[in-house]
Amino acid sequence: MNAALALTRHAARVVWTACALALHAVPAAASPEALRFVTKQFPPYAYTDASGQAAGPMVDVLKAVCSRAAWQCHVEVLPWRRAYQRIEAGEADGIFPFVNTPERRQQYVMSPNVVQGRYVLIGKPGGPGREQGQPPSGRTIAAFGPSEASRTLASVVRQHPGTRAHIEADPSAVVRKLLAGRYGQDGLGLVNEAVARWQLAATPPGSLQTVEVVREFNYGFALLRRPGHEALARQMTEAIQALCRSGEIRRRLEPYGLQAADCASSAAALQPASRLPRRP
Template sequence: MRTFPSILLIWLILAAPTSAAEWTFVTEDFPPFTYRAERFGNTGAGTHQAKGPLVEIVQAVCSHLRQDCSIKVHPWQRALRQAEQGEADGIFTVVRSPQRERAFHITRMLVTSRYSVFAREGSAFVYSQPGDLAGRVIGVYGPSGTSYVLSQRLEPVADVQIHLTASNRRLLQMLSSGRFGEHGLAVLNQDVAWHLIKEEQLDGLYETGELAMVSYGIGLSRKRFSEAQFKVFEQALDTLIADGTVSVILRRHQLQAAY
């Protein structure tokens, strides 16, 4: 009797309830990892089309599984709520944390970056350890993976005021304008920060030091995917890593692979 050990056949045997319909993934405007296409001049029908390396990786997995997929860009809290409630099939970019693990099956980490501390030029501040942040006002995008990591680092530090903002773009604008005070700081993803500093022409900001390493993966809703179904998705992703597809995507965007 012949056997067909293909990913597609395994998927059909598992009979995932979502496989007959289009999968919906949600993400946020988080350049250079993900972003809205129209931010770079596209208009019309592509207004809400998602772009970026993580988008390309998800699209490659869907193509490998011969599965129709769409990717929508929302503010992070809306995207997260939809994915947690099972209104969307998957979400990215996702950091590995107890809270995210409860809501999602999370793939291996795909891209590595860093959380860094930024300040206004002229402050002469240099970051080397969490204690250096004592007595400071620190802006951070959140609630998010960044604010989660920052709160962990600040647990033993006294007299720190954290100011949550609605977007990284707004965060850097507020830091640049002095909204966090003369000695105010901001913590955000290093790649995102330099991308936005260049785009917004915020030349009066500088990086004072690295807070922590961070890696991002893809989350599939536990309300939409069983463990077995998730393993099929992950197997497809592993195949694309092994054949170099994912590495080519990350190199093209000048990002560091996490695997």
């Protein structure tokens, strides 16, 4: 009897030991990836709502991406220069809205394109040289910068000698000063068409008119190049592709009058850092 009891107790110890080892062998559930994104006050794309929270269609799309990838994402709306400073100091993981350019791919891993847009020249109707397609030579053109808009303006100035560029630090200043005639009677603004439309919503119709479409572009999200972010960018690409194919991105953008980017363009979204010539 004693021998049988000892054998039973030994067997029980073996079972408990095996269970304990099995529990240790099961990996703990990984905690969700916590990512910090910065953006700017840039309606209709992104802005701060009445409760002080980040809002807008690109914020909504990002939240959908983070939910699909099982990430915990925090979005902070800042002045654009401060947003740049925050991410360049490594104090944020991602930034948007961003246009995918070779220069930016040196520092960031870019997402697939999410929303289409256009840069246009706008001015007051009825002034000299305001006819559709009239070259902007000899006039002052204002743009917000530093930004993709100001870089586009630099290209316009190179193509039209005598044109004067004026860069505004406040993204709302270009439309406001155009309405006030601050750039001269024939002054123009190079603006994001959707942003200008949003800013002009409270003004009388026809206060400013489109003079010329300068270029089309696409916005997406950018992750700072750092260890581990290449893998996260692949997850982001997969999530955006799925949301695009399902029509979810289009449904989130349409109420704001924005057009979703072509889903096919996301196939080539994950591009390596471009090789640019070194600056002297």
